[in-house]
Each structure stands twice: as C-alpha cells, then as structure tokens.
Amino acid sequence: MRRLPPSLRFRLTAAVLLPLTALVLFFGIITTLVARNNEADTVDRVLIGSVRTLSLAYNSPASDRERLVPLAVHLLKRRARPVVHYSVWRGDRLIAGDAALRPPADYSPVGDGTIDRHPPTTFTNAYRRNELVRGYLDPADAREVTQAAYLRDGTLHGKPARIAMEIRRAHGDDRLIAIQIADYVDDRLAHERAFLHQVLMIGLTALVVTGLLFWLAIRWGLRPLATLTGQVEAARRAASPSVRLDADEATPTEIRPFVAAFNGLMARLERASESLRQFTSNASHQMRTPLAVARVQLDVLERYGPQSRQGQAALTDIPHALDTLEQLLRQLIALARSEDQGTISVQPFDLADIAAGVTGERAAQASADRVISYEKEGEGPVMAMGQPTLAAELIGNLLDNAIRYSRPGGMVSVRLTNGADGPLIEIDDDGPGIPEQEREKVWDRFYRIRGRGQPPGTGLGLPIARALAQRMGAEIELADGRTGRGLCVTVRFLRAD
Amino acid sequence: MRVLLVEDDERLSRGMAASLEAAGFAVDCLANGEDALQLADREPYSAIVLDLGLPDIDGLDVLGALRARGVATPILILTARDMIDDRVTGLDRGADDYMAKPFSPRELESRLRALVRRSQGTADPVLRIGALSFDRSSRTVSLEGRIVDLRRRELAVLETLMGRPGKVIPKERLAAEVFNFEDAVTPNALEVYVGRLRRKLQPSGPAIRTVRGLGYMIETD
Numbered sequence A: 001m002r003r004l005p006p007s008l009r010f011r012l013t014a015a016v017l018l019p020l021t022a023l024v025l026f027f028g029i030i031t032t033l034v035a036r037n038n039e040a041d042t043v044d045r046v047l048i049g050s051v052r053t054l055s056l057a058y059n060s061p062a063s064d065r066e067r068l069v070p071l072a073v074h075l076l077k078r079r080a081r082p083v084v085h086y087s088v089w090r091g092d093r094l095i096a097g098d099a100a101l102r103p104p105a106d107y108s109p110v111g112d113g114t115i116d117r118h119p120p121t122t123f124t125n126a127y128r129r130n131e132l133v134r135g136y137l138d139p140a141d142a143r144e145v146t147q148a149a150y151l152r153d154g155t156l157h158g159k160p161a162r163i164a165m166e167i168r169r170a171h172g173d174d175r176l177i178a179i180q181i182a183d184y185v186d187d188r189l190a191h192e193r194a195f196l197h198q199v200l201m202i203g204l205t206a207l208v209v210t211g212l213l214f215w216l217a218i219r220w221g222l223r224p225l226a227t228l229t230g231q232v233e234a235a236r237r238a239a240s241p242s243v244r245l246d247a248d249e250a251t252p253t254e255i256r257p258f259v260a261a262f263n264g265l266m267a268r269l270e271r272a273s274e275s276l277r278q279f280t281s282n283a284s285h286q287m288r289t290p291l292a293v294a295r296v297q298l299d300v301l302e303r304y305g306p307q308s309r310q311g312q313a314a315l316t317d318i319p320h321a322l323d324t325l326e327q328l329l330r331q332l333i334a335l336a337r338s339e340d341q342g343t344i345s346v347q348p349f350d351l352a353d354i355a356a357g358v359t360g361e362r363a364a365q366a367s368a369d370r371v372i373s374y375e376k377e378g379e380g381p382v383m384a385m386g387q388p389t390l391a392a393e394l395i396g397n398l399l400d401n402a403i404r405y406s407r408p409g410g411m412v413s414v415r416l417t418n419g420a421d422g423p424l425i426e427i428d429d430d431g432p433g434i435p436e437q438e439r440e441k442v443w444d445r446f447y448r449i450r451g452r453g454q455p456p457g458t459g460l461g462l463p464i465a466r467a468l469a470q471r472m473g474a475e476i477e478l479a480d481g482r483t484g485r486g487l488c489v490t491v492r493f494l495r496a497d
Numbered sequence B: 001m002r003v004l005l006v007e008d009d010e011r012l013s014r015g016m017a018a019s020l021e022a023a024g025f026a027v028d029c030l031a032n033g034e035d036a037l038q039l040a041d042r043e044p045y046s047a048i049v050l051d052l053g054l055p056d057i058d059g060l061d062v063l064g065a066l067r068a069r070g071v072a073t074p075i076l077i078l079t080a081r082d083m084i085d086d087r088v089t090g091l092d093r094g095a096d097d098y099m100a101k102p103f104s105p106r107e108l109e110s111r112l113r114a115l116v117r118r119s120q121g122t123a124d125p126v127l128r129i130g131a132l133s134f135d136r137s138s139r140t141v142s143l144e145g146r147i148v149d150l151r152r153r154e155l156a157v158l159e160t161l162m163g164r165p166g167k168v169i170p171k172e173r174l175a176a177e178v179f180n181f182e183d184a185v186t187p188n189a190l191e192v193y194v195g196r197l198r199r200k201l202q203p204s205g206p207a208i209r210t211v212r213g214l215g216y217m218i219e220t221d
Helices: A008-059 A062-077 A185-221 A223-237 A256-304 A309-338 A351-365 A388-405 A461-471 B010-022 B033-039 B059-068 B084-092 B105-120 B152-163 B171-178 B189-200
Strands: A085-090 A093-097 A145-156 A159-169 A176-184 A347-350 A371-376 A383-386 A411-419 A422-429 A475-480 A487-492 B002-006 B026-030 B047-051 B075-079 B097-100 B126-129 B132-135 B140-143 B146-148 B208-211 B215-218
Touching: A008 A062, A008 A085, A008 A145, A008 A159, A008 A176, A008 A185, A145 A176, A159 A185, A176 A185, A185 A223, A256 A309, A256 B010, A256 B105, A309 A388, A309 A461, A309 B010, A347 A351, A347 A388, A351 A371, A351 A383, A351 A388, A351 A411, A351 A422, A383 A388, A383 A422, A388 A411, A388 A422, A388 A461, A388 A487, A461 A475, B002 B010, B002 B033, B002 B171, B010 B026, B010 B105, B026 B033, B033 B059, B047 B059, B047 B105, B059 B075, B059 B084, B075 B084, B075 B105, B084 B097, B097 B105, B126 B152, B132 B152, B152 B171, B152 B189, B152 B215, B171 B189, B171 B215, B189 B208
Parallel strands: A371 A411, B002 B026, B002 B047, B047 B075, B075 B097
Antiparallel strands: A085 A093, A085 A176, A145 A159, A159 A176, A347 A383, A411 A422, A422 A487, A475 A487, B126 B132, B132 B140, B140 B146, B208 B215
16 A cells, blocks of 8 residues: 655644544543433433322322323323323223233232332432432322332333332222333433434534644644745755755744754855865866876877977876876875775774884885985884874875975985874975965865975875874874974874773 | 967976977967066067966966056967866956867967967968968968978968068068077078078069068068
C-alpha cells in the first residue's frame, strides 16, 4: 500500500480529533448510561405508582369500586406513558385485565400469612423525604396489603416485560386479589436507543465542526511557512546565488529561529562556494601559463626546427613547463589530501627518527652547492603526538621550500629540540625570507610574494604545510632566520604523554 | 610590423617572440608594467600584447594609463583568468581584443594582423599596387600572379611601404617599424633591403623611389 507523505495538517488534526473522538464517545456512553438508569427508574416509578393506584381503587367499598376501578384503568391508559397491560386476579380467577399476565409461581391465591414475600420496591431519591409505610403515605392504605408493590422481570405474550405487582385484601372481601401492571422492556430499549442516537449525532456534529475549524485554523496558522516557501522558491528561480529569508514583524516567533539558522547556513554555503570558486580560479590560473608556454614553444619548435637557436630554447622550456604543471598537480593533490576531513589516528611517534630520515633523504637529493645540516638537542627519541607519514610529509615540504629559496652555496638547517611546550622542529634557510607584513598572507593558497628573483612556485607549499600541521594539532610559525636573514619555520608538535 | 610584448613569464615571452617573428613581426619583449609605460609610445608599434598579470603594476592599470596618455596603438590583452569580468573590464578600459591563456599562437598572430588592419582602416588583407599584391595573412607576395620569393625583412619593408602607397616614409620610421631593439642594424641595412626589393620586383612591379634626405616611397602606378 502506498503511504501518503506525512502532512503537518493531518498530524495536528489527528492529534486533536482522535482524543476528541474518544472524549465524545466516553461522554456519550456516560450520558447514555445515566439516561438509561433514569429511564428504567421512571418506568419503575410509573409501574409501582400505577399498581398502587389500581390497588387502592380495589380497596374502596364495593359501591364505589364499580365506578372507581374503570375510572382508574381509564386514567392509567391515558397517561403520557400509557399503562396498557394489567390484570387483577381474585384467588386464582381473573376478574379484570389480560389473562396472559399471570401472577408469579410463588403467588398463593388463599394467602399463607406471609407478609411481603418480596421486599417492597423503594425509591431512594424521593426528594420530599416523606415518611412512607411500605410505599404508602397513609399507613391505613397499607393495612390490608399482604405484598406491598414490588417489581420483577417476566414475560408477557412471549416478550420480556417489567411487571409490578401488589397483593391485598379488598374492602369487604376476605379473599386476596393480585393486581399486576406490565410494560414491555423493548419499549424502554427503543426509547434508550433513540436517546443514544441523539447523543451520538450531537457528538458527531461537534467532531465534524471541530475538525473543519481546526483544518482551517492550521491552514491559517501555517501561512507564514507558505510565505517562506515562496521566498525560497523565488530565490531558486532567481539568478542570484545569494539567498536570504526575510523575517518581518509578521513572522511568528516559532519560525524566527529557523529563518536565522537557514540564513546562517546559506551564508556558510556561500562562503564555501566562494572559496571553492576562488580556489578553482586560482588553480586554473596557475595552470594556464605553463600550458601557454608549452603550446607556444611547440609552435616555435614546429616553425624553426629543433636544431635552431629558438628550437633549442623551446626544448628546454617545454619540459620546464611540464615540470611546473606536474608540481602544481602534485601539490593540488597533496592539498586535497591534507584537507581531507576524515579523522586520522593520532599516535605517539619518534619525531627525531622522522626528521633525521627526511633530512637525510633531501640532503642526498639536493644539489651539491647547498649545505644541509641536522642538529638535535640531547640523546634518545623525541616523542610527539601525530601521524608519522603526515609529519614526514610536513617536514619534507618545508625542507623543499627552504632548499628552493636558499641561495646557491647557502645553508639550510634543521634543528630539533624538546621544548617545554612540546617537541619543536625549526627549519632555517638563508634565502630572501618573508617580510613581516607578508607573513599572514603567505598562508593563503596561491599567494605569491611579488618581486623579481623569486624562484618559481605555486603558492601552495605553505598552505599545505599548515593543513598538514593542523591535522595533527601541531602549530606552525614563521620568523626571521637565525642568522638574521632568510626564513625560520617553526613547527610545534603535541607532546606525547 | 613591430609589436610590443609585455609578459612577465620569461619562457612564455621567449616563445611568443620567436613565434611572432616567424610570422613576420618584429617583437620587443618587456617583463613589467613600468617598462611598458616607458616604451609603449617611444617606438612606432603596430600593436601591443599585454599580459594582465604583471609583477609590478596590474595590467589593467597599464592599459588605462596608456589610453589616458593618448596611446592609440591596438592592444590585445592576455589573461590567465577566465572570468568574464576580466575580459569585460579589459575591453572597457581600452583593449581592442583579448585572449585567454593557453592560446593558439597562430590565432594570436591572426588576431594581431586583424587588429593592425582595422587600425589602418584597410579591411582587405591583401595590399595591391598594379600587378603587385601582398597577402598579409599568408605573407606571400605575387607579381602578375607569380609568387615572388622575398625574405622576412624584405617582406616587412615592402609591407610598410605598400601600407602607405604614394607617401614618403622617412628612413628612421621605416627602420623603426621593421626592426626591433635587438636587431643589430647598420645604417645602410635598410638600403640593402630596398635594393633587393627593387631587383626582385623587376620588371612589372611598382617602383620604389628614394627621396633624398627624406626617405622612400612606393609609386602607385
């Protein structure tokens, strides 16, 4: 089955309507139960009242009885809730009413002296609190009653019925008469059903109206979100890369943090994309000149031939251009790798071992007119925290830089000390150095100090070194060379505890 | 045609100069903006190729300063950036054309020739005087339909003379347009080239007249 996407409106409506429905059902049931009890109580009162009325009519003197009994029956049948089914038995003979309404099995037609075999029915909540004697206000009325009015559940014509019964000795008669009045239970049930139906309809109407109002309210309440969506949509279609949501005084307080967070994120993304744009622009800029050299010199070679003076120059310039490109590519890859966001496992390692190894390797490669020295304070290993391969790359990078910038016959020295703040490596050269005011800028990628006599470079060496250092938590600093000229690069590693 | 090339990358500059010279241009190379400002209007350059990424002065500023000073020489800017903004700014500040690095040297030559043609007001790449025609694009000269075998300098001298037919061109001016700074030119080198040209254009070509004390002129009939 396909699921609909979750809707806020649906969720909110459901969150309100479900408990509301439960509440409506709960109160509906309670109301119905109360009404049902009331209804049963009312029916019972009517039956008991009616049976006593008829019983009293039979207790009147014989001359009055002829008139009173039909009158009582006549009145009972014309009540708002008519009392229809009755029977009067004298002994075991029916004297009036419906023969089907027979007395119960425990009825003794002659009387066995038992008074109130069944407890008389009483109604607790008689608000007038009149003192009743077996249900009669006047104790005299109860005198000849052997069974005060009580209720039982029975059947009449095969249908369940509620039956009220009173047994008394009629005026001037020594035989017992049993007066019964019955009402079908299904009448009452029908009445109750109608009531329940009413209650449910009211509840349902309330639910529908509430749901509708809620739906509209949510739509109205969520309108600020639609406004924001509109803004984002408009920004998406617009050419401008800069997207900011506007929060005005109509913006709800609940949405303001979102707007602020969104704008913050957009600003960060813009900065990132701007720096990426800058980076690619710089990288392509760096590649264009050597490519142009290669193309132009190839053309020269084609025009003049390899034996000519121009051709000879081209034959040295083309490999040089390719070297430059190669170096740039290598450094771009190194930079990408050094900025790899992946975490590295920092571990204690012997910095002395790494530094000595890298220095020895570079000294062997460097041309003979550069003096490369390595100096270490104290004996034994110098333990630092970091990553041996990254540290080797970092030191190698800085050393390459120092060698490239040092003067012919110049000196590059690597010095390792175990300082109070952590292991320290200093790489010193006697080249042109970096003027004080340039020392911040050289960390920018592709930044090159302008001026003649600068060896070719990409402007990526120091940024790569810094990125490598940062990955290991090391700090890197630039200062004047120790001899007063050139550059001294200091890298402070984390101490291994 | 003499061209000033302002490019700080020594190798690129060397290659471009060689390439342009092979195409018949006399090229002077400068590596910074300061020198370019000094020399741009000192010599009769037909065009200037200006790199925007110069070490001392921004190429765009060099361009602006030259135009402000009234230098009308066609200027083609070279840029290593591919930002549209750079090109637009360059053209708006007075450049006549631009090329982004890396570029095809042949295209650079064609564009330079086109710039020069436009600046001289001659749209036709072929210069014609009578039976003589000079195709400036292919750098071939033909007389009555036959190719005349001319050397690079001879072509340069003839091109300059044919560019202003019927007008006297002073010797110094002619030399300045044909030779660059590095050409070791003896005073009578020009006479030698003119002499050779006269010989090679015999018999049906236009005459090149020497106007004593003034210079040379190619006759229009």
